[in-house]
Amino acid sequence: MKDNYFFDNASTSFPKPEVVYRFMDSFARSTAVNPGRSGYTLSVESEQMVLQTRRMLASFFNYNGDPARIVFTQNITDSLNLALQSILRDGGHVVTTSMEHNSVLRPLTHMAKTGLELTHVEADADGYINVDTLTSACRHNTRLIVVNHGSNVTGAVQPLQEISAVCRNKGIPLLLDTAQTAGVVPIDLDKTPVDLLAFTGHKGLFGPMGIGGLVVANSDLQLNPARVGGTGVDSKDPLHPQIYPYRLEAGTLAVPAIAGLHAAQQWFALLGKELNKHPSNMVDNHAFDIAGFNPAIELDTAAPAKNHQTACATAQLAIGRHEITHIDRIVNALVAHPAIRILGQRQVGLSRVATMSIVMKHMPATMLADRLDDEHHICVRAGLHCAPMAHQQLGTDESEGALRISPGVFTTDDDVEHLINALLVLADS
Numbered sequence: 001m002k003d004n005y006f007f008d009n010a011s012t013s014f015p016k017p018e019v020v021y022r023f024m025d026s027f028a029r030s031t032a033v034n035p036g037r038s039g040y041t042l043s044v045e046s047e048q049m050v051l052q053t054r055r056m057l058a059s060f061f062n063y064n065g066d067p068a069r070i071v072f073t074q075n076i077t078d079s080l081n082l083a084l085q086s087i088l089r090d091g092g093h094v095v096t097t098s099m100e101h102n103s104v105l106r107p108l109t110h111m112a113k114t115g116l117e118l119t120h121v122e123a124d125a126d127g128y129i130n131v132d133t134l135t136s137a138c139r140h141n142t143r144l145i146v147v148n149h150g151s152n153v154t155g156a157v158q159p160l161q162e163i164s165a166v167c168r169n170k171g172i173p174l175l176l177d178t179a180q181t182a183g184v185v186p187i188d189l190d191k192t193p194v195d196l197l198a199f200t201g202h203k204g205l206f207g208p209m210g211i212g213g214l215v216v217a218n219s220d221l222q223l224n225p226a227r228v229g230g231t232g233v234d235s236k237d238p239l240h241p242q243i244y245p246y247r248l249e250a251g252t253l254a255v256p257a258i259a260g261l262h263a264a265q266q267w268f269a270l271l272g273k274e275l276n277k278h279p280s281n282m283v284d285n286h287a288f289d290i291a292g293f294n295p296a297i298e299l300d301t302a303a304p305a306k307n308h309q310t311a312c313a314t315a316q317l318a319i320g321r322h323e324i325t326h327i328d329r330i331v332n333a334l335v336a337h338p339a340i341r342i343l344g345q346r347q348v349g350l351s352r353v354a355t356m357s358i359v360m361k362h363m364p365a366t367m368l369a370d371r372l373d374d375e376h377h378i379c380v381r382a383g384l385h386c387a388p389m390a391h392q393q394l395g396t397d398e399s400e401g402a403l404r405i406s407p408g409v410f411t412t413d414d415d416v417e418h419l420i421n422a423l424l425v426l427a428d429s
């Protein structure tokens with residue numbers, strides 16, 4: 001038995017590609033001084049890395065606007081708070097869904113106390129939002145639609161194209177939570193406009209913890225900073241600068257963490273190029289060892305290659321498919337067991353990410369998680385997964401929630417077999 005079988009990638013991807021650790025270490029030792037605060041060469045190099053990471057992320061999401069409108073935050077919770085508190089500061093009405101994470105539910109509930117009108121559109125039994133219901137929930141004073149792109153409970157991926165079209169038709173901005181999708185579901189802002197795209201660095205984007213961001217794609221939206229202070233520009237002005245990215249970034253950035261994202265972006269692009277050389281890899285997920293893909297990378301300051309976006313999209317599709325192969329196998333092994341209930345969708349082929357939750361009839365989820373850890377060294381998360389409304393709807397809020405299983409790109413077939421055997425032993429006990 002291994003020391004750990006990690007099935008909690010919905011919480012954070014672990015481990016990261018080797019190049020992310022290596023580059024963070026080398027950049028932290030060689031270059032990670034305060035970017036943009038001074039004119040000396042080292043500071044400029046640090047700034048170039050940060051700028052280049054914004055440019056690569058712009059290409060990754062196929063955002064054709066100014067990369068300075070991609071602002072760095074601590075995590076997606078920070079990004080979502082920044083957007084919500086800015087757009088909804090004067091109240092009005094907001095439409096969101098029952099599948100949201102507390103990083104949306106809680107800020108909105110707090111704002112509802114001071115007059116914000118709030119509508120939660122309910123998902124169906126599989127965790128999907130009906131676009132017509134979302135449309136009819138909009139009112140004359142709806143200021144924002146907030147949607148969790150991929151559920152961190154059932155894995156359901158919402159129909160972004162249709163939701164984006166509704167927002168365009170109604171002239172209501174869309175704030176998208178991509179915590180569970182960025183890195184496994186290619187998002188193309190050119191084809192599918194999203195006004196505010198929030199991302200977190202430490203999940204599917206393979207960066208470290210402590211870094212996230214917000215793409216302020218709609219330049220008509222005036223976002224106000226959550227914090228003001230030093231930026232390294234216009235120091236004489238007693239007021240905070242209006243220009244991006246400084247407008248929304250006060251204080252020293254998490255440069256070593258941004259270096260991790262920088263390396264991960266290059267890893268995605270190189271992986272995609274490698275996969276594109278051998279299209280058969282895209283058919284047979286196991287023909288190419290994605291997890292073992294370990295190219296050498298260096299600081300990249302040239303404008304991102306034109307094919308960065310397409311290469312990254314190829315890599316994301318391959319990673320998503322690899323992970324869902326594991327989910328399909330787990331679902332197939334558990335679906336007929338009388339003691340196990342799988343929450344949400346069971347069919348293969350629905351639009352989803354590789355996260356699923358189960359309940360075992362005779363054992364609370366927390367006890368199940370403890371036994372999986374103690375007896376089988378399996379890391380999984382039990383409880384409500386910071387998504388209490390989703391659990392309420394799925395009928396698992398009263399019973400300590402569910403057990404969530406989320407394989408990642410480094411999960412092997414043997415890991416999956418170990419998990420299935422352990423779950424079947426406990427289900428039969």
Ligand SMILES: Cc1ncc(COP(=O)(O)O)c(C=O)c1O
Nearest residue numbers: 075076077101103152177179200
């Ligand atoms: C859908 C969703 N939104 C937001 C978050 C919050 O992410 P972070 O803790 O990185 O801010 C998570 C984390 O699990 C999530 O799954």
